[in-house]
Amino acid sequence: xxxITAGVGSSHVPLLGVAVDQGxxxxxxxxxxxxxxxxTREWEKEQKPDVIVLVYNDHASYFDMNIVPTFAIGCAxxxxxxxxxxxxxxxxxxxxxxxxxxxxxxxxxLDDFDMTIVNKLDVxxxxxxxxxxxxxxxxxxxxxxxxxAVNVVTYPVPSGNRCWLLxxxxxxxxxxxxxxxxxxxxxxxxMSHQLQGKRAGLLNREWDNKFLDMLESDSDxxxxxxxxxxxxxxxxxxxxxxxxxxxxxxxxxxxKTLHRHYHIPCSNTAIGHIVLTPDT
Amino acid sequence: xxxxxxxxxxxxxxxxxxxxxxxxxxxxxARKGYWINQFAMSMMxxxxxxxxxxxxxxxxxxxxxxxxxxxxxxRRDYNALLDLGGNIYFLxxxxxxxxxxxxxxxxxxxxxxxxxxxxxxLDGGRSPVGLRSIKGGY
Numbered sequence: 001x002x003x004i005t006a007g008v009g010s011s012h013v014p015l016l017g018v019a020v021d022q023g024x025x026x027x028x029x030x031x032x033x034x035x036x037x038x039x040t041r042e043w044e045k046e047q048k049p050d051v052i053v054l055v056y057n058d059h060a061s062y063f064d065m066n067i068v069p070t071f072a073i074g075c076a077x078x079x080x081x082x083x084x085x086x087x088x089x090x091x092x093x094x095x096x097x098x099x100x101x102x103x104x105x106x107x108x109x110l111d112d113f114d115m116t117i118v119n120k121l122d123v124x125x126x127x128x129x130x131x132x133x134x135x136x137x138x139x140x141x142x143x144x145x146x147x148x149a150v151n152v153v154t155y156p157v158p159s160g161n162r163c164w165l166l167x168x169x170x171x172x173x174x175x176x177x178x179x180x181x182x183x184x185x186x187x188x189x190x191m192s193h194q195l196q197g198k199r200a201g202l203l204n205r206e207w208d209n210k211f212l213d214m215l216e217s218d219s220d221x222x223x224x225x226x227x228x229x230x231x232x233x234x235x236x237x238x239x240x241x242x243x244x245x246x247x248x249x250x251x252x253x254x255x256k257t258l259h260r261h262y263h264i265p266c267s268n269t270a271i272g273h274i275v276l277t278p279d280t
Numbered sequence: 281x282x283x284x285x286x287x288x289x290x291x292x293x294x295x296x297x298x299x300x301x302x303x304x305x306x307x308x309x310a311r312k313g314y315w316i317n318q319f320a321m322s323m324m325x326x327x328x329x330x331x332x333x334x335x336x337x338x339x340x341x342x343x344x345x346x347x348x349x350x351x352x353x354x355r356r357d358y359n360a361l362l363d364l365g366g367n368i369y370f371l372x373x374x375x376x377x378x379x380x381x382x383x384x385x386x387x388x389x390x391x392x393x394x395x396x397x398x399x400x401x402l403d404g405g406r407s408p409v410g411l412r413s414i415k416g417g418y
Binding site: 203232236 | 289292293295296299300301302303304305306307310314317318320321323324325326329358359362367368369370372373374376377379381382383386387389390391392397400401402404405406407408411412413
């Protein structure tokens with residue numbers, strides 16, 4: 001039986017990808033950020049997950065305004081890398097797991113989640129930056145990936161509660177897959193940041209850490225945070241944190257924290273990172 | 281709150297206008313800015329970037345964008361583009377094509393210069409205090 005063994009939360013700031021690609025990740029600016037991922041890189045080498053369900057958002061890279069799926073699942077054998085305006089990142093293509101992806105898609109639809117199934121998909125920094133943070137610069141990614149893209153750009157985006165429930169349904173779907181697979185779920189994006197208007201540059205260390213505390217606890221209060229609170233407290237792009245709730249919802253009521261890291265700033269953004277395991 | 285059936289879509293959307301210096305990318309903005317955003321997406325292809333750089337005005341004239349929108353694009357006036365329904369993730373393709381870092385482009389929408397903005401970020405970013413609500417002033 002497949003099982004979800006861990007959940008990882010991580011920011012996915014594009015500049016982190018640039019730092020890795022250009023070998024700047026240990027300079028004075030980036031070193032405090034990447035040092036907070038050293039623990040996780042070693043841990044991932046021990047864990048050797050077979051598949052990551054990687055929850056991310058496409059930043060108007062593959063999906064434009066013609067199609068705006070709320071929840072889309074990538075079921076392809078392989079995913080290419082988007083050119084986001086300066087050429088594609090020099091990272092390996094991402095290998096999918098179509099058997100598990102289709103299984104999850106079917107299970108979710110039967111559980112009342114009307115998924116968009118995507119059989120051709122190029123992935124942007126939202127997906128590749130977390131892979132770089134956790135696996136550095138391998139010739140080939142050491143894991144298969146099921147991209148799960150969430151619309152957090154065009155409003156209304158899904159509620160925190162809906163995201164949490166989706167996480168619960170993903171857990172159920174994974175656990176009903178007959179093959180013995182070690183599956184992790186990653187929730188990416190955030191934490192506080194605003195990339196537009198006069199309020200650009202807003203960061204909120206206190207709120208972000210309160211959010212991380214909520215994820216660690218066995219309370220589910222985070223799922224009921226309304227959109228307006230993310231917008232007011234964490235900036236217009238802080239709403240990406242609803243994607244961490246999909247990860248958290250997939251881990252069950254109680255979790256153990258293995259690792260936690262927070263750093264300000266990276267470009268316009270507060271960096272957050274957490275590693276949780278189900279505590280049964 | 282979207283989760284609460286007692287709140288209507290109208291209340292949900294109205295709250296967005298109460299955040300200082302912020303345009304939430306609602307359906308209304310998405311409709312208004314459709315062609316500006318689709319133009320910006322075209323900057324993801326190297327051949328389009330090359331044609332745009334050669335003659336920006338001629339390239340823009342191929343798109344169903346208002347004169348006001350075209351002028352804002354030529355000026356790289358990102359606040360004006362947000363008002364016209366542009367979204368920052370779409371517009372980022374334009375400033376990426378210009379070779380401008382994301383944070384520098386963000387700084388152009390604020391009251392700060394790029395060096396001031398960069399220093400503010402290094403010092404911990406912009407505090408949300410007083411910038412959460414126009415009506416509430418908190």
